[in-house]
Amino acid sequence: MADDKINITLALAKQSYDELAKLASIDDIEKYEFGSGKKRDHIEGLLKGFSNYYDSIKIFLSKHVSDTEGAPILSLSQDHRSFYNEIVIPHGDLLQRAYYEIANIGFLIDFWDEATDRNRKPNHFRRNAISWALERWSDTMDEDDEVSWYDRGFNILGASELVGMPWFQPDEWSRNLKYLQPVLVDRQSNVMQIHVRQRLTEIYRAFTFGLWMSAVALSRSLIEYSLKQNAARFNISSTYQGGDGGKEDKSLARLGNDVAEVLPALKESIEKIREAGNRILHPRKHDVIALPMVMRSEALDCIIATKLIVETLYSEVPSPFRSDVR
Numbered sequence: 001m002a003d004d005k006i007n008i009t010l011a012l013a014k015q016s017y018d019e020l021a022k023l024a025s026i027d028d029i030e031k032y033e034f035g036s037g038k039k040r041d042h043i044e045g046l047l048k049g050f051s052n053y054y055d056s057i058k059i060f061l062s063k064h065v066s067d068t069e070g071a072p073i074l075s076l077s078q079d080h081r082s083f084y085n086e087i088v089i090p091h092g093d094l095l096q097r098a099y100y101e102i103a104n105i106g107f108l109i110d111f112w113d114e115a116t117d118r119n120r121k122p123n124h125f126r127r128n129a130i131s132w133a134l135e136r137w138s139d140t141m142d143e144d145d146e147v148s149w150y151d152r153g154f155n156i157l158g159a160s161e162l163v164g165m166p167w168f169q170p171d172e173w174s175r176n177l178k179y180l181q182p183v184l185v186d187r188q189s190n191v192m193q194i195h196v197r198q199r200l201t202e203i204y205r206a207f208t209f210g211l212w213m214s215a216v217a218l219s220r221s222l223i224e225y226s227l228k229q230n231a232a233r234f235n236i237s238s239t240y241q242g243g244d245g246g247k248e249d250k251s252l253a254r255l256g257n258d259v260a261e262v263l264p265a266l267k268e269s270i271e272k273i274r275e276a277g278n279r280i281l282h283p284r285k286h287d288v289i290a291l292p293m294v295m296r297s298e299a300l301d302c303i304i305a306t307k308l309i310v311e312t313l314y315s316e317v318p319s320p321f322r323s324d325v326r
Contacts, residue, residue, distance in 0.1 A: 003075045006060055010080040010088075013053035017087055017095075020046040026091060029098045040102070047099035054092050057084075065180045065204060071197035072182040072204055073189040078316060081186045126170040127163065134160045169210070176208045179300055183307055186315045195225055196310070207303055212295040213280045219306040220277025223270065224252045227259055230313040234262045266312060269305035276302050 023043050024034065034040045065072045076084065100106050138156050141149065149156055162168060183200060185191070192200075199222040206214040228249070231238040236258050242248040250258070252274050260267035276298055 006057070006064075006074060007077055007080050009053055009056050009060065010076065010083060013050055013057065013088065014080070014083045016046050016049040016053065017083075020050065020095075026094070030094055032098065032101050034098075034102050044099070044102045047095060047102060051096045051099040054088065054096055057088065057092075061181050062178055064182045066177045068182075071189075071192070071200040072180070073192065073197070073200070074182045074184050075189050076184050076186055078186040081184055081311075081315065084184065124169075124171050126174060127168065130170070131160070131163045134163060172210060173208050176210065176296075180204055180207065180303065181307065183310050183314075185311055192310075192314055193229065196222065196229075196314075199225070200310070203303060203306065207299055210296070212299040215299040216273075216276050216280045216302045219273050219302045220252070220281070223273050223306055223309050224255075226310055226313050227252070227255050227270075231255065231259070233313075233317055234259065236262065263312060266309055269308050272305045273302050273309075 020029075020043065023039060023046070028034075029047075034043045061074075064074060134156060138160060141156065146156065199218055203215050203218045203222065206212075206218060228238045236255075237250075238255055239247040239249055240254075256267075256270040256274060260270060
């Protein structure tokens with residue numbers, strides 16, 4: 001199972017890191033202070049192991065998003081999820097760079113930076129390959145061949161027309177996918193209601209196909225739903241007493257503030273998504289964002305923030321937390 005494979009890889013990465021931490025601190029590694037002799041050799045071996053596992057983790061998580069038909073969710077153990085969030089995410093790149101340095105293959109750093117640059121110019125290699133293959137195929141056919149292929153289920157001319165559409169950008173779709181990571185929870189993924197899973201699927205697809213505003217708007221919708229559904233787990237009421245004495249739903253701003261008091265780490269993410277979503281759903285003149293790259297970056301930031309919120313709300317309740325109902 002996919003969950004078992006990533007848990008095993010994270011366990012091996014954690015083993016390497018824990019042993020490495022006994023020999024050098026993160027500050028030492030960042031300064032490339034590895035010591036000498038056997039200590040240096042040992043550190044190099046541990047950094048190499050971590051780097052290999054880090055690559056495997058990134059590839060696995062990326063492929064899980066691209067290869068999963070439904071919602072991109074994975075279940076991890078609590079220890080492995082904590083290790084991923086507290087070590088792999090903030091320090092993974094640093095540790096890998098340190099391995100390149102200690103192994104005297106620092107030239108790979110520039111290659112890595114270029115490959116992960118959000119602002120690099122896109123190529124069209126995939127679209128060109130598809131277009132060229134269809135053109136070559138079409139050139140070998142006469143009218144009878146075209147009919148024969150069509151009867152067998154191949155519409156060559158129709159496919160060529162599709163590839164020529166301005167929105168057909170498979171290279172960009174592939175690139176966008178590489179920025180997305182699955183949602184990681186330490187409970188069974190079925191704790192998420194179908195509404196959450198469907199919205200996650202739509203958010204990731206919207207971003208993949210360059211629908212930046214849709215991704216942001218759906219992110220806002222998802223966190224509002226998730227906050228309301230999980231409020232009771234944190235002893236927070238999602239309603240308040242209205243002027244007529246009846247119960248009314250709290251606004252996203254009010255509910256978000258209540259949740260942020262219990263889970264301060266979510267405050268910035270909730271505000272980011274709420275503000276971005278409001279600019280998309282209720283635009284004013286000064287809210288217009290003209291540059292596609294800006295919208296893309298903001299959409300990705302919203303998805304990362306949404307991922308953090310959903311992972312936190314649908315994982316085990318952190319303890320201690322405030323228990324007074326607001």
